[in-house]
Amino acid sequence: MHLTVIGCGYLGAVHAAAMAECGHDVLGVDVDPDKIAALSAGQAPFHEPFLDALLAQHTASRRLRFTTSYQEAAAFGEIHFLCVGTPQRTDSDAADTTYLDAAVDALTTHLGGGPALIVGKSTVPVGTAQRIAQRLPAGAELAWNPEFLREGFAVEDTLTPDRLVLGVESQNAEMMLRAVYEAAIDAGTPVVIADFATAELIKTAANAFLATKISFINAMAEVCEAADGDVTVLARGIGYDERIGSRFLRPGVGFGGGCLPKDIRAFAARATELGTGQSLEFLAHIDAINLRRRQRVVNLARQLCDGSLAGKRVAVLGAAFKPDSDDIRDSPALDVAARIHAEDAEVTVHDPRAMDNARKSHPQLNYAANPRAAAEDAHLLLHLTEWPEFARIDPATLPVAARTVIDGRGGLDPARWRAAGWTYQTLGRS
Numbered sequence: 001m002h003l004t005v006i007g008c009g010y011l012g013a014v015h016a017a018a019m020a021e022c023g024h025d026v027l028g029v030d031v032d033p034d035k036i037a038a039l040s041a042g043q044a045p046f047h048e049p050f051l052d053a054l055l056a057q058h059t060a061s062r063r064l065r066f067t068t069s070y071q072e073a074a075a076f077g078e079i080h081f082l083c084v085g086t087p088q089r090t091d092s093d094a095a096d097t098t099y100l101d102a103a104v105d106a107l108t109t110h111l112g113g114g115p116a117l118i119v120g121k122s123t124v125p126v127g128t129a130q131r132i133a134q135r136l137p138a139g140a141e142l143a144w145n146p147e148f149l150r151e152g153f154a155v156e157d158t159l160t161p162d163r164l165v166l167g168v169e170s171q172n173a174e175m176m177l178r179a180v181y182e183a184a185i186d187a188g189t190p191v192v193i194a195d196f197a198t199a200e201l202i203k204t205a206a207n208a209f210l211a212t213k214i215s216f217i218n219a220m221a222e223v224c225e226a227a228d229g230d231v232t233v234l235a236r237g238i239g240y241d242e243r244i245g246s247r248f249l250r251p252g253v254g255f256g257g258g259c260l261p262k263d264i265r266a267f268a269a270r271a272t273e274l275g276t277g278q279s280l281e282f283l284a285h286i287d288a289i290n291l292r293r294r295q296r297v298v299n300l301a302r303q304l305c306d307g308s309l310a311g312k313r314v315a316v317l318g319a320a321f322k323p324d325s326d327d328i329r330d331s332p333a334l335d336v337a338a339r340i341h342a343e344d345a346e347v348t349v350h351d352p353r354a355m356d357n358a359r360k361s362h363p364q365l366n367y368a369a370n371p372r373a374a375a376e377d378a379h380l381l382l383h384l385t386e387w388p389e390f391a392r393i394d395p396a397t398l399p400v401a402a403r404t405v406i407d408g409r410g411g412l413d414p415a416r417w418r419a420a421g422w423t424y425q426t427l428g429r430s
């Protein structure tokens, strides 16, 4: 099939490459000429495992191409996936859907009345699909097919998803999407057919549930800190109950990224618009618990530095919002680093992949090429993104001024660090 993918960021670039891997002819479209140039050369403009290999293979075979031209896109495909951003608005918690509207307008201008299936994948406030569908020209139809991929596992999640959600209003749309995803469906992926509103809600409900699970365990961490308990053991103790499950129960500095934080805020804002704000009031608490974890690290850091961070040297391991990504959107690690810097500490950050992005967004921080260099003469070490290489660091060899570490992600081995003479402190223990 001939597909276009409109918006080639973290979602769209992966979707485009994965669709080519599934055997489709794909044209990726973006308004950013630099991104299009990199992608056309077979290079991912961000770090995502396995993406470079897919891009290189399929751009070389010409099954995957990229353009900034909507005219070319309209002429190329029978199916157009919308993958543009829907960030938090600057003036409220609601989602900014203007990029989506601009993409739909740019595409439909060039469709010329021919048949087309436009498929939304971006995460949107419920009601957006209906609104867009009403503006489409004759011949064009809408479907909504939300995406559940995780960064760091994006290629795998796209090729072998847990489920496919198809928000459709016609059999034709359903059949076309089933054909697009034939490989995954033949491999047994469950398909959920839904109306537009339910498809949109499944996505925001999934992210709200995941955020709730993380904030739940972090609320337990707060109680453990007050009651002399150990949240890591608590998480194990409840996680063995299959109804609860151990996944997404990792306590620590909390969730960040370009999705969970903005999606729970937008979901609550939309519920308020719909007159059912009370139903999602709890999401404000989920958000607040999450943000309190960041300040908890700062408070702990200050305490471990004898009551003041001013003039102290603090090494931060991690800048990305999670490992195996260079995405620093709403990164807890950088937020904590910036808060500590604001208390007049000298902060040096190391991250295996995210330092270029971090340098641009947080120029006030220092950056070091490796953990050893970051740790040089530090009074305090913070572990804030659990890259596997950080767990392999030999604590005995770090050239610090004081052997004190806060493990904000719980990924370091306390016994190993303590054996090397470190004061090891994690979150969720008194």
Ligand SMILES: NC(=O)C1=CN([C@@H]2O[C@H](COP(=O)(O)OP(=O)(O)OC[C@H]3O[C@@H](n4cnc5c(N)ncnc54)[C@H](O)[C@@H]3O)[C@@H](O)[C@H]2O)C=CC1
Binding pocket: 006, 007, 008, 009, 010, 011, 012, 029, 030, 031, 032, 035, 083, 084, 085, 086, 087, 099, 102, 103, 106, 121, 122, 123, 124, 147, 148, 149, 150, 151, 258, 259
């Ligand atoms: N990043 C992720 O892991 C996932 C993201 N999503 C959702 O997917 C959507 C996109 O997210 P990301 O890829 O992370 O954002 P992103 O910011 O990385 O990518 C968005 C892309 O859209 C492009 N764009 C903006 N306006 C455009 C237009 N008019 N025409 C063509 N391209 C345009 C931008 O240049 C950018 O490359 C959001 O709604 C997000 O919530 C859903 C699941 C996973």
Ligand SMILES: O=C(O)[C@H]1O[C@H](OP(=O)(O)OP(=O)(O)OC[C@H]2O[C@@H](n3ccc(=O)[nH]c3=O)[C@H](O)[C@@H]2O)[C@H](O)[C@@H](O)[C@@H]1O
Binding pocket: 123, 147, 148, 149, 150, 151, 152, 207, 210, 214, 247, 248, 249, 250, 251, 252, 253, 254, 255, 256, 257, 258, 259, 260, 321, 322
């Ligand atoms: O809508 C989206 O964009 C995506 O948002 C999340 O994916 P992602 O943000 O890539 O990463 P997650 O693995 O969900 O991690 C999010 C944040 O939660 C943190 N986290 C995760 C799990 C956990 O137990 N504890 C915890 O603090 C991570 O460190 C990270 O900062 C969802 O997991 C995806 O299903 C969804 O498609």
